[in-house]
Amino acid sequence: MNPIDNKSPAACSSEIDASLRVPLLALFGGAALWLVVGLVLGLLAGLKFHAPDLLGACPLMTYGRLAPAANDAVLYGFAIPAALGVILWIMSRLSGMPVALPIVPVVAANIWNVGVLVGIAGILIGESTGYPWLEFPRAAAVLLFAAFLLIAVSAAATFGWRRQRELFPAHWFLFAALLWFPWTYSSANLFLTAVHVPRGMVQAVIDWWFANNLLFVWLGLAGVGIAFYFLPKIGGRPLASSGYALFGFLTLMFFGSWVGIPVGAPVPAWLPTVSTVAAMLSIPPVIAIAIVSLRTACGAKVVCFGGPFCFLRFGLLSFFLGSMLYLITGCPRFGHLVQFTWYSVGQTQLTLLGFFVMVVLGGIYEILSKTSGLELPFPKLAKAHCYLAMLGVLLYAVPLVIGGVEQGIRLQNPAVPFADANAAALLWLRISSTGQILLILGSLLLALNIFVMTIKWKIALGKSLFAAVTAPLPVTEVKA
């Protein structure tokens, strides 16, 4: 089960990389920009708790609009398209084929970015749908869905025309992820933004189902799939125990997709009860994936100071921590305690920024110079990004989790006035704003690397074009 591809000739892998140059630069360039935008919006939202009236005169900058816009810019602007770029590359490499229909992902990347722009602008001007993680107005949702399908078709075609018939664990996870998103996203949007919206709490149940399937299952499938490709690849040793990987894959899909209805939600009791059971059953796959990751990463003799391997290791650690923090909220007592606190915000950011974004960044830094055929313009800044991102995630997410538990304990005690329970969280929010600043600095370094690289590539392209145009015509052509 070794994805290191010994059979295909070296010429082939450079051909694969070249076929993906334009699609990946389009996907990664847009994504890097959205990451900066999302993190800056998030910082602005966080600052509202230190100075509530900061930028208060502007309706676009009110907290209730900034916060979802920030989350969606990171998730839909960066995480999903950047992951799709990495997935396309992995699919091509594992198939031993240049990407099928290379123009399709380029078109899709542009549609996707327009969709995110429409969505973020829509939220800021007050056209949000009002459903958490599904705030993008219908027009944006249609664009995102179409763009995802196009990229999925390209990836599936690359997979279908593969030269290597063997399937690797990375294949399972990524293939399932390609199916998962279109189904959940279209289903939730059809139910919630279509003409006949279902009555009452059904809307909330569908939204919880969607959010869980996106933030826990989809991020898990895609992130772990990417990590299970690069971990053995960079580490130079096969993925440990593909049996555990298979167990993790199947149970994550079958049980993980039933988590998500909060305990104590005002819905028929069987719904949160099923979710509680599913949350407990989802702990084994998280542990299985952690074991596979640990066994594969620990034996690898990779010295990496801020290299892609570092990103991956930190990402997988965050996957374990973030998922466990998520699943234990299925326990009725603990879930009740932290239900309406900053705990779940911190846990979500740990999973999104600490796990998924880090794994995808590791992938991007690993393949960027390969696919563009150019050296990374500022390799030291890439390493600095790694440390900034790790520290930033820890300072951003962990205080929110701790502060959330403290806030929950105070909220559960009616003798503590509400204002005091709220004030307890403010100190932790201040620390988390520091983390957000570090994350922004890191994302700027990524954007700098990608944009300088794109400009260099375009200059090189222009030069070769210019050389071709100005080259003296062969004598034969002059005569003709």
Next chain:
Amino acid sequence: MKTGIGVFVAAFAALGASWAGFVLAPSLQLGGTKVTTVLNSTDEYPVQRPGEAALGLQVYRANGCAACHTQQVQQDGTAFEVVLTGAGKDPVTVSNLAAGLKLTGLTKEAADAAAKTIADAGGKTETHLSGTGADISRGWGSRHSVAVDFLYDAPVQPGSLRAGPDLTNIGARAADANWQLVHLYAPKAIVKDSTMPSFAYLFEVRAATGSAEALKLPAGFAAPAGFEVVPTPAARHLAAYLLSLHADAPLYEAPYSQLAKP
């Protein structure tokens, strides 16, 4: 997982099952939720929000109020209370007896036993049921929220974070439109350390015309002399929506009995 088809079938089955369980089944079960009646009454529950309040729901959505406010009262359990309503022929004995008994925070059995003891001595009692829990002690509601509370809302916005207080019954707690509008315009005018941002952009500061709509603002927050603060239609709608938030009727699935005011 040797073939692509195998992976596809497994993923399809897993997601299909979850879809059937959490999208289809709740749509069939909850989607058919009907108007119910208030416990021990023929009043229908819930009632449609009046026009301005229904518009206000959309202002609440557009400004993302649910990012900080929940509309879900949580309840830990229930407790019974025995109230002495008549002392019978021997008032001194009955009242001494009642004073010596634990009459609040009882289980059903203990409440029945206490009621029987008092009845045997000739007194009359009523037994009342109330919800328990931090939210109810905070005065955010008398019972836990249930699905039918949200029947007429689209989108439903139950919220997931309490950076501000729960709003399930804000229309009952602060049933004054001027209070709501002042609080939206200048939260700190009402709650000194409020972390709620001002929604001043929903208001207009204009030359004073003596309009009845002008906000009555406390000193320090009032408009400069010769000017007045009037709500835009969006602010009026939002205030109407907040006033309509009153999901506290006792229901079959969430019962409690209100104590008669002495």
